[in-house]
Amino acid sequence: MLARDIGIDLGTANVLIHVRGKGIVLDEPSVVAMDRTTGKVLEVGEDARRMVGRTPGNIEAIRPLKDGVIADFDVTEAMLKHFIDKINVRGFLSKPRMLICCPTNITKVEQKAIREAAEKSGAKKVYLEEEPKVAAIGAGMEIFQPSGNMVVDIGGGTTDVAVLSMGDIVTASSIKMAGDKFDQEILSYIKKEYKLLIGERTAEEIKISVATVFPDGRDEEIDIRGRDMVSGLPRTITVRSSEIEKALHESVMVIVQAAKSVLERTPPELSADIIDRGIIITGGGALIHGIDKLLAEELKVPVLVAEEPMNCVAKGTGIMLENIDKIAKNKIRR
Numbered sequence: 001m002l003a004r005d006i007g008i009d010l011g012t013a014n015v016l017i018h019v020r021g022k023g024i025v026l027d028e029p030s031v032v033a034m035d036r037t038t039g040k041v042l043e044v045g046e047d048a049r050r051m052v053g054r055t056p057g058n059i060e061a062i063r064p065l066k067d068g069v070i071a072d073f074d075v076t077e078a079m080l081k082h083f084i085d086k087i088n089v090r091g092f093l094s095k096p097r098m099l100i101c102c103p104t105n106i107t108k109v110e111q112k113a114i115r116e117a118a119e120k121s122g123a124k125k126v127y128l129e130e131e132p133k134v135a136a137i138g139a140g141m142e143i144f145q146p147s148g149n150m151v152v153d154i155g156g157g158t159t160d161v162a163v164l165s166m167g168d169i170v171t172a173s174s175i176k177m178a179g180d181k182f183d184q185e186i187l188s189y190i191k192k193e194y195k196l197l198i199g200e201r202t203a204e205e206i207k208i209s210v211a212t213v214f215p216d217g218r219d220e221e222i223d224i225r226g227r228d229m230v231s232g233l234p235r236t237i238t239v240r241s242s243e244i245e246k247a248l249h250e251s252v253m254v255i256v257q258a259a260k261s262v263l264e265r266t267p268p269e270l271s272a273d274i275i276d277r278g279i280i281i282t283g284g285g286a287l288i289h290g291i292d293k294l295l296a297e298e299l300k301v302p303v304l305v306a307e308e309p310m311n312c313v314a315k316g317t318g319i320m321l322e323n324i325d326k327i328a329k330n331k332i333r334r
């Protein structure tokens with residue numbers, strides 16, 4: 001039996017694996033629960049995520065990738081190995097080839113770390129590809145034509161903005177501002193405004209259920225529970241969309257600014273194409289309410305959220321795996 005080639009979206013927030021000929025077979029949070037005293041991995045993925053903020057002293061729930069890069073090499077390797085074992089693609093006679101997506105501005109050292117982690121997890125050959133390019137392919141953009149396509153991929157740790165033409169990146173920017181920073185901003189706002197401590201998961205819940213980044217874009221409210229900083233006791237408060245919009249304004253404008261600077265550096269012919277075709281937003285951050293309207297208003301260009309934005313990179317790896325033999329010949333990256 002031969003091993004099947006696989007594509008991996010190795011994200012700060014989630015790992016998705018696409019198996020050639022099968023589609024997306026794994027979609028789990030990038031979290032590992034470890035016993036600090038023994039160094040043993042206890043749970044990986046969804047089971048580990050349930051433990052975030054709820055572990056006793058000796059157990060730690062770790063996110064081994066931070067800001068879109070590997071913060072803890074050993075734990076990333078353990079996580080990758082666990083997921084690859086779980087999907088069971090190794091053949092009796094062969095190991096799989098792996099196409100892994102990473103942010104645009106990672107260093108050579110970080111690239112090497114990702115490669116090594118994949119090799120130790122059983123890869124025969126590892127190909128690294130830039131995330132915005134694969135996201136654009138997964139979102140259905142015709143990036144191999146001689147015309148401008150712009151994608152804004154908002155993940156957990158990084159936002160990648162890129163203009164692509166003829167299969168390659170023409171101008172790009174990668175910033176460490178994305179979904180996780182939004183959660184941190186919400187957490188800080190609740191702390192400052194209500195003197196209430198909440199966890200990361202509650203902050204994310206607020207972001208998903210009531211937040212908006214477009215002024216007056218949404219009017220919802222949610223009751224949340226946390227620990228009162230003065231009395232130390234549990235307390236419930238109600239937060240509204242409008243206040244979260246204000247709390248997120250500065251952070252989201254960093255993303256708008258990155259997109260503006262990429263457009264400013266884009267050759268005029270390609271800019272004209274982008275006006276015609278619009279910008280596509282991918283990644284989980286594309287799901288934050290009002291981001292499409294805000295970008296459209298600020299950039300004066302039509303903006304569309306991709307279908308299933310969180311799956312675009314994984315889907316893109318699937319499309320690229322169909323051409324992996326060509327990729328292998330041409331060596332696709334840096």
Ligand SMILES: Nc1ncnc2c1ncn2[C@@H]1O[C@H](COP(=O)(O)OP(=O)(O)OP(=O)(O)O)[C@@H](O)[C@H]1O
Nearest residue numbers: 011012013014155156157158179283284285287288
């Ligand atoms: N409905 C939603 N509304 C707002 N944000 C959301 C929604 N669903 C998911 N997110 C956010 O999307 C982010 C995760 O997106 P994604 O899985 O694309 O990131 P990633 O690929 O793991 O990260 P990176 O590209 O930085 O490595 C998280 O911050 C999550 O809170």
